[in-house]
Amino acid sequence: MKQRKIKIAIQKSGRLNEDSLKILKDCGISIDNGREQLKASARNFPLEVMYLRNGDIPQYLRDGVVDLAIVGENLLIEKGTDLQVVEKLGFSKCRVSLAVPKGADFKSVKDLEGKKIATSYPNTVNQFLQKEKVNAELHIISGSVEIAPNIGLADAIVDIVSSGSTLFKNNLREVKTILRSEAVLVSPSKIDDGVKGLIYQLKFRIQSVLKARDSRYVLLNAPNDKIDEIIKLLPGMRSPTVLPLAEEGWSSIHTVIAKDRFWEIIDELKAIGAEGILVCPIEKMVV
Incomplete structure:
Protein backbone atom coordinates (compact mmCIF):
# COMPACT_ATOMS: atom_id res chain seq x y z
CA MET A 1 0.00 0.00 0.00
CA LYS A 2 1.36 3.39 -1.00
CA GLN A 3 2.28 5.58 1.96
CA ARG A 4 0.17 8.69 2.42
CA LYS A 5 2.07 11.99 2.26
CA ILE A 6 1.51 15.13 4.28
CA LYS A 7 0.43 17.94 2.00
CA ILE A 8 1.57 21.30 3.37
CA ALA A 9 0.77 24.72 1.94
CA ILE A 10 3.15 27.64 2.17
CA GLN A 11 3.01 31.14 0.77
CA LYS A 12 3.94 31.28 -2.91
CA SER A 13 6.56 34.02 -2.49
CA GLY A 14 7.96 36.51 -0.03
CA ARG A 15 9.61 36.38 3.38
CA LEU A 16 7.17 33.84 4.81
CA ASN A 17 7.93 31.51 1.91
CA GLU A 18 11.68 31.71 2.56
CA ASP A 19 11.37 31.20 6.32
CA SER A 20 8.94 28.29 5.86
CA LEU A 21 11.30 26.47 3.50
CA LYS A 22 14.18 27.12 5.88
CA ILE A 23 12.49 25.50 8.86
CA LEU A 24 11.64 22.45 6.75
CA LYS A 25 15.28 22.28 5.66
CA ASP A 26 16.43 22.62 9.28
CA CYS A 27 14.12 19.69 10.07
CA GLY A 28 16.21 17.60 7.68
CA ILE A 29 13.60 17.65 4.91
CA SER A 30 14.98 18.13 1.38
CA ILE A 31 12.52 19.68 -1.06
CA ASP A 32 12.92 19.12 -4.81
CA ASN A 33 11.89 22.64 -5.68
CA GLY A 34 12.26 23.65 -9.31
CA ARG A 35 11.84 27.20 -10.53
CA GLU A 36 8.22 28.43 -10.65
CA GLN A 37 6.84 25.09 -9.44
CA LEU A 38 3.46 25.12 -7.70
CA LYS A 39 4.04 21.71 -6.13
CA ALA A 40 7.17 19.90 -4.95
CA SER A 41 7.93 16.67 -3.10
CA ALA A 42 10.46 15.96 -0.38
CA ARG A 43 13.17 13.40 -1.17
CA ASN A 44 13.57 12.05 2.35
CA PHE A 45 10.24 12.53 4.11
CA PRO A 46 6.66 11.75 3.03
CA LEU A 47 5.73 15.36 2.45
CA GLU A 48 4.53 17.42 -0.48
CA VAL A 49 4.66 21.22 -0.56
CA MET A 50 2.05 23.30 -2.37
CA TYR A 51 2.87 26.94 -3.11
CA LEU A 52 -0.33 28.98 -2.84
CA ARG A 53 -1.57 32.55 -2.59
CA ASN A 54 -1.66 33.49 1.06
CA GLY A 55 -5.34 34.42 1.15
CA ASP A 56 -6.39 31.13 -0.50
CA ILE A 57 -4.70 28.84 2.02
CA PRO A 58 -7.49 28.69 4.67
CA GLN A 59 -10.00 27.42 2.12
CA TYR A 60 -7.58 24.77 0.81
CA LEU A 61 -7.29 23.50 4.40
CA ARG A 62 -11.07 23.38 4.85
CA ASP A 63 -11.52 21.56 1.54
CA GLY A 64 -8.96 18.89 2.49
CA VAL A 65 -6.64 19.76 -0.39
CA VAL A 66 -3.80 20.23 2.13
CA ASP A 67 -3.30 18.81 5.63
CA LEU A 68 -1.16 21.60 7.07
CA ALA A 69 -0.10 25.14 6.27
CA ILE A 70 2.37 27.73 7.45
CA VAL A 71 0.67 31.12 7.65
CA GLY A 72 0.72 34.27 9.74
CA GLU A 73 -1.54 34.44 12.79
CA ASN A 74 -3.07 37.59 11.31
CA LEU A 75 -4.47 35.50 8.41
CA LEU A 76 -6.20 33.16 10.88
CA ILE A 77 -7.97 36.07 12.54
CA GLU A 78 -9.03 37.41 9.16
CA LYS A 79 -9.97 34.20 7.35
CA GLY A 80 -9.33 31.13 9.49
CA THR A 81 -10.85 31.29 12.96
CA ASP A 82 -12.09 27.72 12.47
CA LEU A 83 -8.54 26.39 11.92
CA GLN A 84 -6.33 25.10 14.74
CA VAL A 85 -2.78 26.11 15.57
CA VAL A 86 -0.49 23.06 15.72
CA GLU A 87 2.67 25.00 16.63
CA LYS A 88 3.81 28.62 16.90
CA LEU A 89 6.97 29.00 14.83
CA GLY A 90 8.57 32.18 16.14
CA PHE A 91 9.54 33.72 12.78
CA SER A 92 8.04 36.27 10.36
CA LYS A 93 6.94 38.38 13.31
CA CYS A 94 4.95 41.50 12.55
CA ARG A 95 2.04 43.52 13.87
CA VAL A 96 -1.25 44.77 12.45
CA SER A 97 -1.38 48.44 13.30
CA LEU A 98 -3.45 51.57 12.91
CA ALA A 99 -1.64 54.48 11.23
CA VAL A 100 -2.62 58.06 10.46
CA PRO A 101 -0.99 60.93 8.54
CA LYS A 102 1.85 62.50 10.53
CA GLY A 103 0.06 65.83 10.81
CA ALA A 104 -3.28 64.35 11.89
CA ASP A 105 -4.68 65.35 15.28
CA PHE A 106 -5.00 61.89 16.82
CA LYS A 107 -5.34 61.42 20.58
CA SER A 108 -7.24 58.12 20.89
CA VAL A 109 -9.13 55.50 18.89
CA LYS A 110 -12.31 57.48 19.57
CA ASP A 111 -11.01 60.05 17.05
CA LEU A 112 -11.85 57.53 14.30
CA GLU A 113 -15.58 57.99 14.89
CA GLY A 114 -17.20 58.66 11.51
CA LYS A 115 -13.86 58.53 9.70
CA LYS A 116 -12.72 56.36 6.76
CA ILE A 117 -10.20 53.54 7.28
CA ALA A 118 -8.43 51.74 4.42
CA THR A 119 -7.35 48.14 5.04
CA SER A 120 -6.88 44.68 3.58
CA TYR A 121 -8.08 43.18 6.88
CA PRO A 122 -11.77 44.11 7.27
CA ASN A 123 -12.67 41.36 9.75
CA THR A 124 -9.76 42.26 12.00
CA VAL A 125 -10.59 45.96 11.87
CA ASN A 126 -14.31 45.39 12.46
CA GLN A 127 -13.55 43.28 15.55
CA PHE A 128 -11.25 46.03 16.82
CA LEU A 129 -13.79 48.81 16.19
CA GLN A 130 -16.58 46.85 17.87
CA LYS A 131 -14.39 46.32 20.91
CA GLU A 132 -13.58 50.04 21.03
CA LYS A 133 -17.23 50.98 20.36
CA VAL A 134 -16.26 53.14 17.38
CA ASN A 135 -18.22 53.51 14.13
CA ALA A 136 -16.06 54.05 11.05
CA GLU A 137 -16.34 53.40 7.32
CA LEU A 138 -14.03 50.76 5.84
CA HIS A 139 -12.44 50.91 2.38
CA ILE A 140 -11.20 47.42 1.52
CA ILE A 141 -8.03 47.55 -0.59
CA SER A 142 -5.81 44.73 -1.83
CA GLY A 143 -2.24 45.97 -1.57
CA SER A 144 -0.73 49.48 -1.35
CA VAL A 145 -3.03 50.43 1.51
CA GLU A 146 -0.57 53.05 2.75
CA ILE A 147 -1.27 55.34 -0.23
CA ALA A 148 -4.96 55.78 0.66
CA PRO A 149 -4.64 58.82 2.98
CA ASN A 150 -2.37 60.61 0.47
CA ILE A 151 -5.01 60.43 -2.28
CA GLY A 152 -7.91 61.36 -0.01
CA LEU A 153 -9.47 57.91 0.06
CA ALA A 154 -9.13 57.41 3.82
CA ASP A 155 -8.31 59.22 7.06
CA ALA A 156 -6.36 56.26 8.46
CA ILE A 157 -5.15 52.79 7.54
CA VAL A 158 -4.78 49.42 9.22
CA ASP A 159 -2.02 47.28 7.76
CA ILE A 160 0.83 44.88 8.56
CA VAL A 161 3.91 46.61 9.95
CA SER A 162 7.37 45.09 10.30
CA SER A 163 10.00 47.83 10.49
CA GLY A 164 7.72 50.82 9.94
CA SER A 165 9.79 52.11 7.01
CA THR A 166 6.86 51.91 4.55
CA LEU A 167 4.72 54.04 6.84
CA PHE A 168 7.54 56.58 7.18
CA LYS A 169 8.00 56.82 3.41
CA ASN A 170 4.28 57.53 3.01
CA ASN A 171 4.21 60.23 5.69
CA LEU A 172 2.24 58.05 8.12
CA ARG A 173 2.75 57.35 11.81
CA GLU A 174 1.79 54.24 13.73
CA VAL A 175 -0.60 55.08 16.58
CA LYS A 176 -2.04 51.75 17.76
CA THR A 177 -1.05 48.09 17.54
CA ILE A 178 -4.18 46.01 17.02
CA LEU A 179 -2.52 42.61 17.18
CA ARG A 180 0.89 40.94 17.04
CA SER A 181 1.48 38.06 14.65
CA GLU A 182 4.04 35.37 13.89
CA ALA A 183 4.15 32.35 11.63
CA VAL A 184 2.15 29.34 12.80
CA LEU A 185 1.69 25.77 11.64
CA VAL A 186 -2.05 25.19 11.26
CA SER A 187 -4.39 22.35 10.37
CA PRO A 188 -8.13 21.89 9.80
CA SER A 189 -10.19 21.28 12.94
CA LYS A 190 -10.34 17.60 11.96
CA ILE A 191 -7.09 15.91 10.87
CA ASP A 192 -7.10 12.96 8.47
CA ASP A 193 -6.28 9.77 10.40
CA GLY A 194 -3.92 8.72 7.60
CA VAL A 195 -1.45 11.52 8.37
CA LYS A 196 -1.78 12.00 12.15
CA GLY A 197 1.39 9.99 12.83
CA LEU A 198 3.37 11.89 10.20
CA ILE A 199 2.15 15.24 11.54
CA TYR A 200 3.34 14.20 15.00
CA GLN A 201 6.79 13.37 13.55
CA LEU A 202 6.98 16.70 11.74
CA LYS A 203 5.86 18.60 14.84
CA PHE A 204 8.53 16.83 16.92
CA ARG A 205 11.23 17.86 14.44
CA ILE A 206 10.00 21.45 14.35
CA GLN A 207 9.97 21.68 18.14
CA SER A 208 13.56 20.40 18.26
CA VAL A 209 14.64 23.06 15.76
CA LEU A 210 12.81 25.86 17.58
CA LYS A 211 14.28 24.91 20.96
CA ALA A 212 17.75 24.94 19.41
CA ARG A 213 17.18 28.38 17.85
CA ASP A 214 16.21 29.79 21.25
Missing part, protein backbone atom coordinates in the same frame (compact mmCIF):
# COMPACT_ATOMS: atom_id res chain seq x y z
CA SER A 215 19.17 28.27 23.13
CA ARG A 216 22.95 28.46 23.28
CA TYR A 217 25.48 25.85 24.43
CA VAL A 218 27.94 27.33 26.94
CA LEU A 219 31.31 25.93 28.04
CA LEU A 220 33.40 27.65 30.68
CA ASN A 221 36.26 27.07 33.09
CA ALA A 222 35.84 27.86 36.77
CA PRO A 223 37.70 27.43 40.07
CA ASN A 224 36.24 24.56 42.08
CA ASP A 225 35.34 26.80 45.02
CA LYS A 226 33.01 28.78 42.71
CA ILE A 227 31.19 25.82 41.11
CA ASP A 228 28.15 25.86 43.41
CA GLU A 229 27.71 29.62 42.95
CA ILE A 230 28.02 29.33 39.17
CA ILE A 231 25.60 26.42 38.93
CA LYS A 232 22.92 28.52 40.65
CA LEU A 233 23.11 30.91 37.69
CA LEU A 234 22.81 28.23 35.03
CA PRO A 235 19.29 27.05 34.26
CA GLY A 236 20.39 24.05 32.18
CA MET A 237 18.22 21.37 30.60
CA ARG A 238 18.44 19.41 33.84
CA SER A 239 21.71 20.33 35.51
CA PRO A 240 25.10 21.47 34.17
CA THR A 241 27.85 18.97 33.35
CA VAL A 242 30.98 19.45 35.48
CA LEU A 243 34.27 17.89 34.36
CA PRO A 244 37.69 18.20 36.09
CA LEU A 245 40.45 19.99 34.18
CA ALA A 246 44.10 18.89 34.05
CA GLU A 247 44.91 21.93 36.16
CA GLU A 248 44.21 21.08 39.79
CA GLY A 249 41.46 23.10 41.45
CA TRP A 250 39.65 23.91 38.18
CA SER A 251 36.70 22.37 36.32
CA SER A 252 34.94 22.78 33.02
CA ILE A 253 31.19 23.44 33.16
CA HIS A 254 28.90 22.74 30.19
CA THR A 255 25.26 23.82 29.98
CA VAL A 256 22.49 25.28 27.81
CA ILE A 257 21.09 28.77 28.37
CA ALA A 258 18.24 30.73 26.78
CA LYS A 259 19.41 32.98 23.96
CA ASP A 260 17.50 35.99 25.28
CA ARG A 261 19.32 35.77 28.66
CA PHE A 262 22.75 35.25 27.14
CA TRP A 263 24.49 38.57 27.89
CA GLU A 264 22.92 38.92 31.31
CA ILE A 265 24.15 35.48 32.42
CA ILE A 266 27.60 35.84 30.81
CA ASP A 267 28.22 39.11 32.69
CA GLU A 268 27.27 37.44 35.98
CA LEU A 269 29.50 34.43 35.29
CA LYS A 270 32.50 36.65 34.59
CA ALA A 271 31.91 38.57 37.81
CA ILE A 272 31.97 35.33 39.80
CA GLY A 273 35.26 34.17 38.24
CA ALA A 274 34.38 32.10 35.18
CA GLU A 275 37.03 32.10 32.44
CA GLY A 276 37.44 30.85 28.87
CA ILE A 277 33.72 31.12 28.15
CA LEU A 278 32.71 29.60 24.81
CA VAL A 279 29.21 30.03 23.37
CA CYS A 280 28.04 27.77 20.52
CA PRO A 281 24.85 27.63 18.47
CA ILE A 282 22.81 24.44 18.72
CA GLU A 283 21.62 22.72 15.54
CA LYS A 284 18.92 20.53 17.10
CA MET A 285 17.72 20.16 20.68
CA VAL A 286 15.76 17.04 21.63
CA VAL A 287 14.35 16.99 25.16
